[in-house]
Amino acid sequence: MPTIDVNGVQLFYELHGTGDTPLVFVHGSWASHNTWDLVVPSLAESFQVLVYDRRGHSQSQRLTAQGSVREDVADLAALIENLGLAPAWVAGNSFGASITLRMASERPELLRGLIAHEPPLFSLLADDPAMAPMLKEVEQKFGAVSERIASGDHAGAAEQFVETVALGPNTWAQLPSDFQQTLIGNAPTFLDEVNDPEQLAFNLAWIKGFSPPSLLTTGDQSPPTFPPVVAQLASVLPNVESIVLPGAGHLPHATHPDAYVEAIRTFVRKNSR
Template sequence: MRTGQLDLGQTRLAWTSAGSGDPVVLVHGSWDDHRSWDRVAGPLGERHTVIRYDRRGHTASTAPRGQGSILEDVDDLSAVVEHLAGGRAHLVGHSYGSSIVLLATAKRPEVVRSALVHEPPAFALLPTEDDDLRLTAARWMRQAAELLGFGDVEGGTRMFVEHVGFGEGSWLDLFDAEQRAAMMANAETWLDQYRDLDRLAVDPSSLAGLGVAVTVTTGERTLPVYRAVVREIADRLPEARVREIPGAGHAPQLSHPAAFVTAARDHLGVL
């Protein structure tokens, strides 16, 4: 395994690379870091060069002071592809990382071989009939942000995990002590991200006609709000393939890694 720091001037991104073959860049979601891919990186590395990195403000990567934006994350991803993947790569994203992958694909399709995204939190896409789902998620996020603002880092993090991200009981059942500690350490970055007005505004229709193969995965047991988002993405980007991960929820790379690897290999194998 190779490791390093990618210096982008205002920020440095910690990265790892292993395996051989066409490059695949894995983009983690909110709160966590590159280690969230530990259970799938090895199998994917049997056929591909797998590049992982901590997004700006997460764990071993730095971030400049002040309000950040998802567009900075998009630029970071493009830089990772250019500097570490030879200028073109398959992109795989989870949750907020999926939003970054979709925006990067729309902005820089020439550097994207393909895109596989799992349940991007593009809640702004939801139609009026799904207002209850959208407003409920927004309420829980607001309450999580308030707890963080009051200094209750564990309470705010746990509230997001169990009511927005992964379902009741997941704080203890899905994540181990090391993962919970990492999420709490990265809580300030999520709070900064929460204040970004562009964070939920992903338009999948902007990917239409770009010639980039897109697969959207969803968990069989995911929260209803993510199922609604995936349905909306499929309506707006009918050329995308939709794949359900049996038994999984919002984090199949953690809970059902073998099934997620199968879905990823199927996606990469049809290209």
């Protein structure tokens, strides 16, 4: 198993393809590098694709101290640098998209461009009274899942998160058993993320100067909290394109892999001339 020591933690990673253009994927909460399995083979035909397990997830090391999104950003930057992939296209899903956007603000020289699907940066909506009931509901759902993890019911917490937050009712049973086990195994790291006071924080001023091309995606079947966040980000990024993936939800790479691959290929091709 290929691992690399960055920032005092062992991270598992895989490189696929021999293309000249690096493409790095950053998975969201609960998940692992395997979440990209349905899109990697196609993209590896034209890119050098890096997938990895973020700290605390699956085959990467889990530390006992309280973690921070800042560590995830530093890990991503170190991976890109240590593996000689800079500048790279970086694509993140959910909390992985939040990490990608934070790195874009701190280390823009490492990116050719970014692709972000539905980052949960709900702090951007805090000043909108119309969003208050929805954000309160999200907070309550996160709290209920966190309490369940803390009680030791990792399987119940994973199912509850999938059905009340991420994918919707009656979706847990539709997930492959190996993916269910990944979610259950990574439950403690989700609790760690929730306990990080910076988890959902973001300042739009951080990315106003990010000039490389940015693609922001949403699914038309996703929870309604995400489009307003993406709209806020799109309002300040200077070189941005936003698209909606028809029929897709919060995990388009898993449910609509062909459409997701085509969106990435089209965007990179358009911005590589």
